[in-house]
Amino acid sequence: MAELAGLEDPKIREVNERHGDDHGVNLSKLRAIAKRLKTQQDLACLLWDTGDTAARLLALLICRPKAFDRDKLDIMLRESRTPKVHDWLVNYVVKKNPHSEALRLTWFADPDPVVASAGWALTTERVAKNPETLDLPGLLDVIEAEMKSAPDRLQWAMNHCLAQIGIEHPTHRDRAIAIGERLEVLKDYPTSPGCTSPFAPIWITEMVRRRHD
Template sequence: MNTMLKDVMTELESLGSAQTRKTYLRHGATEPLFGVKFGDLRPLQKRHRGDQVLAETLMETGNSDAMTLALLIADPTQVKSRQIDAWLKPLQYSLLVGMVADLASRTSCAAAKWKKWSRSPQERSLAAGYTLLASWLVHDAANVPDEIADAALDRIEATIHDVPNQARHAMNQALISIGIYLPAYHDRAMSVAKAIGKVSVDHGDTSCKTPDAAAYIERALKSGRRKRPS
């Protein structure tokens, strides 16, 4: 273990707490992990932002806190397409799956990843595809191709109730983001949201909920707060 990695891992361990660790495990985090709050990761993120080498070594540890930090500091201009796939492949923790998708949404291969992941029969990759789209719309809606928005809405309307659990939640997120961030698609997104109705997602022993898409879109636009749904 190189000195930088060792120092960061030691700091992460010192920031962990049993209570936070318990909370993360309840939300699906995998061992090993220390239980570091996101607020406590921010100074480390600021200090190491863009350090792609450190991000890669942190991902190799398999520690959930270390991988979270890795995805916070990874440089979207340096990360390679194959590396993104390799990072996603072993993940089970939905938070990290979402963070890989968010990172991918800020790379030059965002469209390619959407096309690949959004057609995957695997829950993890399918969820990543729609989370990528939701994130892409937040970061850079003007550069999301119409063909992707059209395909997403078609598939969401046709399949959302039949796809695996986490993919249903991700599709709902994408639908909301389309309705909020693409004004030309507002009416169609609202039509799809009303057609699919309530989306049932099992969030386990947590307080997380999947919002009603139509109501969320309307509230967000009315309030002017275009916050991505959690």
């Protein structure tokens, strides 16, 4: 904790706080500490329990993803209120855990939009890698009905799922693009030069084009 405190940079914290993250540690330096520590599940649990965002990010890098039971991951997700901790928990831990599908189903229908966004993130992963038993038309129905009015984090996750369906599944591509065009979610999102817009019709079209080049 003292080492993490020594890495605190007010300028980094200022930038992070604009995105809802309350830490000021350079993530490259955080990853270097994790590389030095290697996997240490007990230490990871102690770091998580501090409640400190930088400590929790480090915990997620040195933990053993398969060591957590379903209930513990559910508690951890509900404690993860900052975007970076939430994102790393889902991507670095939950996706590698044997309970990921059960948690996806639980979180997907949760009334808390931040929790639900994790369910959508896991669903997006399945759209790309294991879509066989997913109801893709049903997902598009929900997106069409609810994405426009969803809170930011949930809206972003639903939009990613919409784009992934359009990119991965040609039979649903026209409908996915049409939904994006009609709802106009993230249409005016500022995009840096060389980056692809998160506006689903542009995102889908660009990713499909790259695959055919």
